[in-house]
Amino acid sequence: MTNELVDFTLVSVALLGIGIYGLAVKRNFIRMLFAVEIIINAANLNLVAFGRFLPHSGGQTLALFSIAIAAAEVAVGLSLIIVAYRMYQNVDIADFRSLKG
Amino acid sequence: MLEITSTPLVLIAILGTVGIILPIISVVRKEKGSNSFYAVIAFAALIASMAYVGYEFLNNNVASSALFSEDVLVNDAFGGFFAIAMLIVALFTTVGSFNYMRKQNSPAVYYSLILLATIGMVLVAYSTDLVMLFVAWELMSIPTYILVGFMKKNPTSNEAALKYFLFGALSSAIIVYGISISYGLTGSTNIGEVIEGYSTLDPSLLPLGLLSVGLFIAGFGFKMGLVPFHQWLPDTYEGAPSPVTALLAAATKKAGFAASIRIIILGMVVLNLDWTLALGIIAVMTMTVGNVAAIMQKNLSRMLAYSSIAHAGYILIGLAVAPHSSLGLQGSLYQIFNHAVMKGAAFIAIAGIVTTLAVTHIDKLAGLGRKMPITALGMIISLFALAGVPPLSGFWSKLMLFGSALDASSALWWAPWLAIAGVLNSALSLAYYGWITRKMYFEGETEKRVKEPKSIVAVMIFSIIFLVGFGVYPEPLIQFVEFATPALSVGTMP
Numbered sequence: 001m002t003n004e005l006v007d008f009t010l011v012s013v014a015l016l017g018i019g020i021y022g023l024a025v026k027r028n029f030i031r032m033l034f035a036v037e038i039i040i041n042a043a044n045l046n047l048v049a050f051g052r053f054l055p056h057s058g059g060q061t062l063a064l065f066s067i068a069i070a071a072a073e074v075a076v077g078l079s080l081i082i083v084a085y086r087m088y089q090n091v092d093i094a095d096f097r098s099l100k101g
Numbered sequence: 102m103l104e105i106t107s108t109p110l111v112l113i114a115i116l117g118t119v120g121i122i123l124p125i126i127s128v129v130r131k132e133k134g135s136n137s138f139y140a141v142i143a144f145a146a147l148i149a150s151m152a153y154v155g156y157e158f159l160n161n162n163v164a165s166s167a168l169f170s171e172d173v174l175v176n177d178a179f180g181g182f183f184a185i186a187m188l189i190v191a192l193f194t195t196v197g198s199f200n201y202m203r204k205q206n207s208p209a210v211y212y213s214l215i216l217l218a219t220i221g222m223v224l225v226a227y228s229t230d231l232v233m234l235f236v237a238w239e240l241m242s243i244p245t246y247i248l249v250g251f252m253k254k255n256p257t258s259n260e261a262a263l264k265y266f267l268f269g270a271l272s273s274a275i276i277v278y279g280i281s282i283s284y285g286l287t288g289s290t291n292i293g294e295v296i297e298g299y300s301t302l303d304p305s306l307l308p309l310g311l312l313s314v315g316l317f318i319a320g321f322g323f324k325m326g327l328v329p330f331h332q333w334l335p336d337t338y339e340g341a342p343s344p345v346t347a348l349l350a351a352a353t354k355k356a357g358f359a360a361s362i363r364i365i366i367l368g369m370v371v372l373n374l375d376w377t378l379a380l381g382i383i384a385v386m387t388m389t390v391g392n393v394a395a396i397m398q399k400n401l402s403r404m405l406a407y408s409s410i411a412h413a414g415y416i417l418i419g420l421a422v423a424p425h426s427s428l429g430l431q432g433s434l435y436q437i438f439n440h441a442v443m444k445g446a447a448f449i450a451i452a453g454i455v456t457t458l459a460v461t462h463i464d465k466l467a468g469l470g471r472k473m474p475i476t477a478l479g480m481i482i483s484l485f486a487l488a489g490v491p492p493l494s495g496f497w498s499k500l501m502l503f504g505s506a507l508d509a510s511s512a513l514w515w516a517p518w519l520a521i522a523g524v525l526n527s528a529l530s531l532a533y534y535g536w537i538t539r540k541m542y543f544e545g546e547t548e549k550r551v552k553e554p555k556s557i558v559a560v561m562i563f564s565i566i567f568l569v570g571f572g573v574y575p576e577p578l579i580q581f582v583e584f585a586t587p588a589l590s591v592g593t594m595p
Binding site: 009012016019023029032033036039040042043044046047049050051054056058059061062065066069072073076077079080081083084087088093096097098 | 231232235236239242243246247250253256257259260262263264266267270271273274275277278280281282284285288289290
């Protein structure tokens with residue numbers, strides 16, 4: 001296993017693909033949330049990998065910010081899911097369809 | 102370095118302090134249900150920020166639009182312009198919530214979230230660094246997820262919040278991915294250096310540069326409601342509390358445009374321009390889909406949600422032709438400002454209708470012109486301004502936008518078609534605005550007048566004065582827009 005930049009970017013692209021697949025196929029809200037998180041982490045991996053090959057630490061800084069913000073975002077998302085679960089006893093987004101037209 | 106008295110820092114200080122103190126006060130007072138107390142504090146904070154932005158402008162402490170800076174924030178006219186537009190909308194939302202949110206629990210948290218979201222939007226417009234832009238973007242988004250789902254007992258509000266959250270989280274993930282690629286290509290997160298890095302990009306890396314701009318378009322496009330990314334928008338606007346919808350439609354959408362002007366348009370200019378056609382196509386699709394879908398709606402919020410999609414399309418015309426016509430960005434900024442007031446007023450009018458009559462179905466609006474004369478008048482004025490009927494303010498901005506498309510026709514053969522599509526779409530939109538007008542004024546029995554909430558009336562009167570006043574005498578607003586428009590020439594490169 002080499003330690004080149006391209007390896008990291010390939011992993012990152014693979015993660016991006018997994019995330020998009022998850023969003024497109026899954027209908028469980030928590031799984032879709034995971035899929036989004038995987039995309040964010042793919043981007044973080046990219047940032048850290050690029051930052052490693054550059055003379056300054058901008059990429060790592062942004063990755064830290066992004067991790068912290070993603071945590072806040074997930075907290076909000078999960079709280080919304082809890083409210084929804086109390087109402088529907090379910091986290092399947094196919095069941096949330098009172099709004100349409 | 103930014104001075105400590107520069108506008109963005111003072112705005113953070115005022116709004117942030119009040120936004121954090123509000124929940125603390127509510128914990129200390131241990132008293133529930135005093136909605137108006139917190140609303141007044143939030144209102145005062147917003148007015149103070151607005152006064153400070155205005156004061157800085159009047160004292161000429163604001164640099165003309167810089168677009169680039171070595172700092173993470175820049176105190177320029179472009180940011181100030183958006184700050185004023187967003188503060189107006191935040192004021193609308195605060196005032197409009199006076200009556201609307203009266204029966205909800207925890208009012209302190211509600212107003213504090215509005216203030217925090219406002220800081221985020223304002224900072225998006227001021228930021229010149231991708232890290233700052235991303236943090237501000239999230240500071241804008243995360244409070245609005247909660248605000249949309251604020252009515253916890255209401256299934257539609259919750260469903261709207263879930264959909265909004267999912268698409269919003271996806272959009273920020275896409276933005277981080279775009280940032281990561283542009284960072285990898287140019288080795289910097291400062292927007293000026295990124296743009297400079299793009300202009301000297303190795304040709305073999307050009308596809309990656311285009312990919313990052315594409316990711317930015319997708320990420321910001323979710324918030325702006327551009328057409329392939331608009332599915333969440335009608336649901337969210339319909340389900341959310343109406344004052345919050347005003348905040349979403351009139352302010353967060355504009356933050357998306359501010360960010361895309363700072364990044365995408367400049368990136369396009371440097372990466373050379375095959376993107377203008379793509380943006381033009383998105384613009385035409387967005388307005389057509391928005392208007393055609395709006396005609397078929399029966400729910401007032403949902404109809405205005407689709408019309409707000411259509412308006413994103415009009416604004417995009419200016420961005421698409423921006424590299425070839427100096428009028429393009431001016432028209433966009435003008436339309437952004439007008440749209441903030443018009444859409445804000447329209448959704449606050451809906452909030453008033455919902456509070457007093459509890460209806461949003463269009464058939465039930467019959468006779469509203471007699472039941473709630475001022476609300477109905479404000480609604481009609483903003484709807485006709487949205488359609489671009491002279492002599493209202495919306496007419497001049499549309500004129501400038503379509504004029505910019507014609508202006509660019511010497512460089513882009515397809516640009517006049519944008520203007521034609523825009524005019525046809527405006528005519529189409531008159532159909533459903535006219536339908537609402539007919540329902541309100543020419544149908545129904547002779548209903549008695551009901552009491553209108555005073556706060557809603559205040560918003561209506563302000564927006565009627567704004568739209569008619571700047572429609573009859575648009576000169577000051579146009580000068581302001583010209584001052585705020587960044588010059589898009591190679592000379593502005595760092």
